[in-house]
Amino acid sequence: MQHLENDMDDLFQRAAEKYPLQAGKGDWESIARRISDNADDTKVIPPPVSSVAKKVIALASLLFLVFTAWFIFYSSQTSKHAGTNKANLAKDNEIKSFSPDVITNTEEDASKQDVVDAKKDRVAGSLISVAHASKNNSANASRKTGNIFFKTNQNSGNQVEETAEGKKLNEKDNRADMFLPSLVRENTGKQLDEVSTVPEISVLNTILPNMTKLSLRNILGEADASQVIEKQKEKTPGISQKRKGFYMGFVAGPDFSKVESRSFSKGGFDAGILVGIRANKRISFESGLIWNKKIYNSEGKNFSMNKVRSTMPVGMVINNLSSKSSFVEIPIKVKYDLIMKHDGEFFISGGVSSYIMTVEKNSYNVTLNGIHEKFSGVYKRNNYAIPAVANISIGYEYGISRNVGIRVEPFLKIPLQGMGVGSLPVTSAGVQLGITSRLK
Amino acid sequence: MERTLTIINGCREKQHKYQKILYENYRAFALKTVFRYIYNYEEAIEVTNDGFVKFFLSIDKFRCENEGDIEKLLTGWIKRIMVNTSIDLLRKKMLLPEIGGIPEYVWDVTDKNTSADQMTIYKDLIKLVKKLPPSYRIVFNMHVIDGYTHIEIAEILKIPIGTSKSSLLRARALMQKYLNQKEELTECSI
Numbered sequence: 001m002q003h004l005e006n007d008m009d010d011l012f013q014r015a016a017e018k019y020p021l022q023a024g025k026g027d028w029e030s031i032a033r034r035i036s037d038n039a040d041d042t043k044v045i046p047p048p049v050s051s052v053a054k055k056v057i058a059l060a061s062l063l064f065l066v067f068t069a070w071f072i073f074y075s076s077q078t079s080k081h082a083g084t085n086k087a088n089l090a091k092d093n094e095i096k097s098f099s100p101d102v103i104t105n106t107e108e109d110a111s112k113q114d115v116v117d118a119k120k121d122r123v124a125g126s127l128i129s130v131a132h133a134s135k136n137n138s139a140n141a142s143r144k145t146g147n148i149f150f151k152t153n154q155n156s157g158n159q160v161e162e163t164a165e166g167k168k169l170n171e172k173d174n175r176a177d178m179f180l181p182s183l184v185r186e187n188t189g190k191q192l193d194e195v196s197t198v199p200e201i202s203v204l205n206t207i208l209p210n211m212t213k214l215s216l217r218n219i220l221g222e223a224d225a226s227q228v229i230e231k232q233k234e235k236t237p238g239i240s241q242k243r244k245g246f247y248m249g250f251v252a253g254p255d256f257s258k259v260e261s262r263s264f265s266k267g268g269f270d271a272g273i274l275v276g277i278r279a280n281k282r283i284s285f286e287s288g289l290i291w292n293k294k295i296y297n298s299e300g301k302n303f304s305m306n307k308v309r310s311t312m313p314v315g316m317v318i319n320n321l322s323s324k325s326s327f328v329e330i331p332i333k334v335k336y337d338l339i340m341k342h343d344g345e346f347f348i349s350g351g352v353s354s355y356i357m358t359v360e361k362n363s364y365n366v367t368l369n370g371i372h373e374k375f376s377g378v379y380k381r382n383n384y385a386i387p388a389v390a391n392i393s394i395g396y397e398y399g400i401s402r403n404v405g406i407r408v409e410p411f412l413k414i415p416l417q418g419m420g421v422g423s424l425p426v427t428s429a430g431v432q433l434g435i436t437s438r439l440k
Numbered sequence: 441m442e443r444t445l446t447i448i449n450g451c452r453e454k455q456h457k458y459q460k461i462l463y464e465n466y467r468a469f470a471l472k473t474v475f476r477y478i479y480n481y482e483e484a485i486e487v488t489n490d491g492f493v494k495f496f497l498s499i500d501k502f503r504c505e506n507e508g509d510i511e512k513l514l515t516g517w518i519k520r521i522m523v524n525t526s527i528d529l530l531r532k533k534m535l536l537p538e539i540g541g542i543p544e545y546v547w548d549v550t551d552k553n554t555s556a557d558q559m560t561i562y563k564d565l566i567k568l569v570k571k572l573p574p575s576y577r578i579v580f581n582m583h584v585i586d587g588y589t590h591i592e593i594a595e596i597l598k599i600p601i602g603t604s605k606s607s608l609l610r611a612r613a614l615m616q617k618y619l620n621q622k623e624e625l626t627e628c629s630i
Contacts, residue, residue, distance in 0.1 A: 008615065009584045015565035016585045018558070020548040021475055023468035027489060028460050034493045035459065373501065 249274045249436030251290065251409075257428045259298035264429070265322075268294040270329070274434060284335040286349070292329050296426055297322045300366075303422035307383070319365045319372070325420055327357040333391055344398040344405075352387035353413065360420045379421050389413040389428070403438040444510050451499050459496055467492075469515065470522045476581050477526035479570050481546040491518075491525040523586055527578065527596060542567060568618045576611035583608050 252271035256264040272290030279285060300318035333351025360379040365372065395409030409432045415425040447465075450458025470491060475484040495518060502517055504510045547563060572580055578597065582588040583604075590608075594601040 008612070008619075012565055012569070012585050015562040016472065016476060019472065019562040019566045020559045021468070021472050022481075022546050022548045023471060024485060026464065026467050027485075028463055031463060031489055031492050031496075032456050032459070034489075035454075035456075035496050038493065038497055375498075 244278050244280065246439040247276050247278065247284075247436050248439060249276075249407075249434050251288070251407075251432045251434035253409075253430055253432040255292060255294060255428050255430040257294045257296040257426050259296055259302055259424050259426055262297050262299070265295050265297050267430070268292065270430070270432070272329070274436065276335070276436070282337040282340070284337075285333070286335055286351075287330065287332050290329040290331065292325075292327050292355075294325045294327075294426065294428065295323070296325075296424070298422070298424050300364075302424055304418060305422075307421045307423070308377070308379075316366050316368045319367060321362050321364045321422070323360060323362045323420065323422075323424070325357060325361070326359045327355045329388075330354045330356070331391055332387075333393075344396060346394070346396050348392075348394050349409075350390070350392045352416065353389050353391050354384065354386040355388040355419060356384045357420060362420075362422070377421075383421065385417050385419055387416055388419055389415050389426075393432075395432075397436070405436050407434045407436065408432075409434065444514065448499070448502065448504075448510070448514065451496060454496075463492055466515070466518050470518055473519050473522045473586070474526050475546075476566065476569060476585065477523065477530060477578065479542065481543070483529065487525050487529055488522065491522045494525065495521050519586060523582065523588075524596070530574070530578070542570065564622065568615060568622070571618060572611055572614055576607050576614065579604055579607040580611035580615070584612075 250272075251274050252269070255268040255270045256266075257268060258264045270290050270292040272288055274286060274288040274290075276284050276286035298321055300320050303318050303321060305318075331351055331353040333349045333353075335347050335349040337345045337347045339346040358380070361376065362379070363374065363376045365374055367373075391411060391413050393409045393411035395407050397405045397407040399405045411428075411430060411432060413428040415427055418424055419426045447458045447462050451462055467488065470488045471484055474487045474491065475481065478484045478487060498521075502514070504513050549559075569577060569580065579593055582593050582596075583590065588596070590601050590604045593599075593604040597604070
């Protein structure tokens with residue numbers, strides 16, 4: 001029997017060796033091309049960026065440049081405006097420091113022809129003149145809606161009669177020049193009536209931001225102070241002024257990934273555009289297109305062979321692997337503003353993200369026929385996961401203007417399904433920094 | 441032998457000239473190996489090409505301590521890669537058998553080293569292997585023709601060693617039966 005078996009084995013071995021099969025012409029060119037392609041893939045240390053990734057990067061870069069340019073332009077405009085305000089503020093401070101010394105309470109000591117300084121302001125279309133009280137802080141405002149009037153001393157000389165305390169002030173100091181218009185300065189001592197040509201000093205832009213509510217109430221009275229404070233709030237930029245509507249922005253930041261119990265590997269990176277819609281005062285919905293580069297390591301047991309079994313040598317066991325993946329992330333999340341401050345807001349957000357893998361480069365440590373070996377695999381556009389991860393984050397957004405905010409947002413991404421050819425459960429954490437702008 | 445070593449070294453240096461020489465030298469052998477598993481000529485050519493790509497990409501791992509055996513080792517290595525690549529394809533196809541006979545155009549009738557009778561016998565034997573059920577056929581091919589042990593077969597096919605052994609026994613029995621039938625038919629025709 002054994003003899004027969006040996007004969008049969010020998011017969012079939014010879015047949016397998018010598019049976020007449022057409023060898024054909026062969027296709028060396030295609031093999032050479034494939035070898036070159038694969039060799040290139042293995043040589044490239046950073047995985048080749050696909051055309052989709054290139055477009056996303058280009059778009060993100062463009063958006064970043066546009067935002068940067070716009071931000072610089074906006075900042076320069078704001079600083080110019082702020083410079084003007086500062087100048088006015090300086091004048092105001094002069095007024096404040098000057099007033100207690102030189103101004104006499106007109107009502108208390110009118111007969112002494114004291115200097116009464118008047119500060120002209122416009123609030124809600126009305127001109128208000130404010131007369132500061134003497135140094136005992138009994139500030140008293142004599143107001144006259146629709147008119148401006150200044151009371152100045154009758155002395156045309158250099159000395160100005162002081163207040164009830166009898167102090168004198170040298171008018172050569174010309175401190176009054178800083179706030180009194182030339183028309184008034186030329187006045188020889190007569191009371192000015194209704195000087196409508198006096199340049200206006202804006203209370204809202206100059207004085208109020210530097211005055212406490214208390215002092216404002218002391219000066220203007222409760223009702224007017226409230227009115228002014230309300231108007232000040234309306235005019236001052238702040239994130240709380242955000243209205244319903246669309247906004248978009250640019251986000252970027254480091255990303256640290258890990259698979260199950262492995263520690264976080266060295267950082268990857270993500271960058272992209274963000275679009276959102278503010279549904280009401282607190283709730284917004286956000287999405288976007290974010291290019292991700294993740295670096296992570298995994299045990300071989302986590303790697304599923306289902307998608308790559310045909311390309312792997314039979315009998316190979318993966319011990320562990322490291323992966324560098326590039327993909328496009330499409331997040332969908334809800335943002336809720338927890339604490340809303342005047343110039344910013346603390347928020348939490350949650351949602352899911354889908355991944356479209358563009359390039360995945362894996363380096364495997366394997367055991368094949370009892371021998372430990374290393375090899376790598378590059379997979380392009382091989383899969384997608386919808387949704388891939390649950391996305392939770394907290395953050396703070398600071399309003400640098402009424403329409404523009406900058407945010408910092410630490411996040412955690414928890415896998416909902418496996419990622420890449422090995423369906424690895426990749427957990428990510430990181431911080432996203434971003435700038436957003438409301439769309440008009 | 442030296443020539444083979446030069447070719448292998450050229451392939452290690454990724455020189456297309458040597459890679460092409462090796463491909464041309466071993467293409468027929470590789471195709472014959474693959475065809476015994478796949479039994480579809482066009483697919484066999486594809487698998488052979490895939491196998492050669494794998495071979496050239498992993499040739500750095502090819503070690504030959506005894507240069508006297510280099511030819512034999514190289515042939516064995518190519519055969520192993522071709523068998524593995526073929527089994528990968530079969531696994532993808534869920535081991536579905538190739539339906540129908542083998543078309544005549546796949547046979548080479550120009551070989552002058554072998555007599556026509558011998559060629560017919562070898563051709564018929566290969567056709568007989570195709571008649572085996574797919575799982576038996578793979579085990580028969582691997583063990584009887586390509587020299588794999590049952591342990592290796594079990595590992596590669598991810599089946600118990602006992603299954604491999606029993607499959608081979610049944611394959612042999614069937615093959616014996618086919619051969620007897622063939623013999624009877626030949627005798628009748630004479």
